Amino acid sequence: MEEKKKLPAKLMRDSRAVKSSFVLPSDTNTHRTLFGGKLMSYIDDIAAISATKHARTYTVTASTDSVDFLHPIKEGYTVNLESIVTWTHKTSMEVFVKIFAENLLEGTKVICATSFLTFVALDKEGKPTIVPEVIPETREELFLHNTAPTRAETRQNRRKESERFAKEFGVVKPS
């Protein structure tokens, strides 16, 4: 693998992606609010865009931290997502996604969820490959960047626990 220092660092803001959609009846559950699985799909989609913009190569989702649904997003509202690469290690990137709902008639907005995901950059052979570091500029970017190593450590511990847990189970259906 090449040395990381060979890739010039990139501005954090250059990885920013935004996405807005109306919540239509086909997107909702029986409560007439946005289906949770649909929101999770939007989150993975926009985070992959940020990761790919930053790495400029193929990427995969390695993990998603918890997604707490703070407020329901009602039919007719817009669901809005913003994502940005906050921190990188060697081949992995942490991506932050902020989700808010907007009532377009009233102009009111409310944060509905936030999430951190980890993506890994892959080379043409599908092997993890190094990524550039990010350069934070604003107060919010610095906060996200400076707090990332602690989250990464938690994730590494969780990964070990998941691997240990997976060894306990086979792939045979439970009888």
Ligand SMILES: CCCCCCCCCCCCCCCC(=O)SCCNC(=O)CCNC(=O)[C@H](O)C(C)(C)COP(=O)(O)OP(=O)(O)OC[C@H]1O[C@@H](n2cnc3c(N)ncnc32)[C@H](O)[C@@H]1OP(=O)(O)O
């Ligand atoms: C017309 C033009 C077309 C252009 C076209 C553009 C491209 C178009 C892009 C489309 C973009 C779609 C994006 C879809 C997003 C999915 O849907 S991806 C599908 C779901 N994800 C998967 O299937 C991933 C399955 N897992 C894997 O493949 C492997 O476990 C991984 C994640 C690549 C890691 O590989 P590994 O061999 O275990 O490597 P390892 O060296 O242990 O770890 C590599 C790095 O990953 C980190 N890592 C591994 N596991 C974890 C974890 N659970 N949590 C946190 N970090 C982890 C490690 O810490 C390490 O980080 P660094 O220290 O290097 O920074």
